[in-house]
Amino acid sequence: MxxxxxxxxxxxxxxxxxxxxxxxxxxxxxxxxxxxxxxxxxxxxxxxxxxxxxxxxxxxRPKLIYLLLHKPAGVVSTCSDPQGRPTVLDLLPAETRLKSGIHPVGRLDAETTGALLLTNDGDLTFRLVHPSHKVSKTYHVWVQGQPPEKVLQIWRQGIVLAGKKTLPAQVKIIKTRPNGDKTLLEIVLKEGRNRQIRRVAETLGYPVIHIHRTAIGPIQLETPKESLLPGHYRLLKDDEVDFLQGAGSDLTDKPAG
Structure with a gap:
């Protein structure tokens, strides 16, 4: 074929x-x-x-591999780094890292922690990072201060970054420190523009302290039965792979670019 x-x-x-x-x-x-x-x-x-x-x-042809990694802080989401910083591939066994063609799907900032997919399925990677593809991603975000409901509503509706409005987002307060100096938010996005959460929070006047991605669609770092520790990874379950493949199946086979 x-x-x-x-x-x-x-x-x-x-x-x-x-x-x-x-x-x-x-x-x-x-x-x-x-x-x-x-x-x-x-x-x-x-x-x-x-x-x-x-x-x-x-x-x-290598066997297809699908992993969920709990990315620690200070590790970059690339296959190599000219500055010599540790990469997500350094967290994998040498045989997997060197022979399989495995790579991260998308990126998290170096200091952002949490869920990151790794695979050697280049076709799936292309579909998942395509601009028209929108799988929800869930984040727990500590911000400075205590944003009021009117600010959260602006965030939910979207704000203009670099001339383009962000897509609607789900934003809710999980908890606030008693002295009000910082607040933990749960944010669900269906787009992944460069440093989006940090830029929106800064624009609204509540700078980010830390970002942790807890889930990609239904694929979660923590479940009632297991919790993936920082720097550790696991194989995706069959239904999780099916979800990812189904989520990108509506994209036609067009050249990238």
Missing amino acids: QERLQKILSQWGIASRRQAEQLILAGRVSVNGIPAHLGQKADPEGDRIEVDGRPLKPAN
């Missing part, structure tokens, strides 16, 4: 779709001995696909 080359490369854990596009544009991918072009389709079962002269063999 023919599929776009960037999708094939992402499914094999070679690169994300965007990275695969760059490989193709750089002339590092060929099909049946001919340099590939962007948008080209191929059949991995019948065509000889090579990356840097090395053929992709269906038998070598």
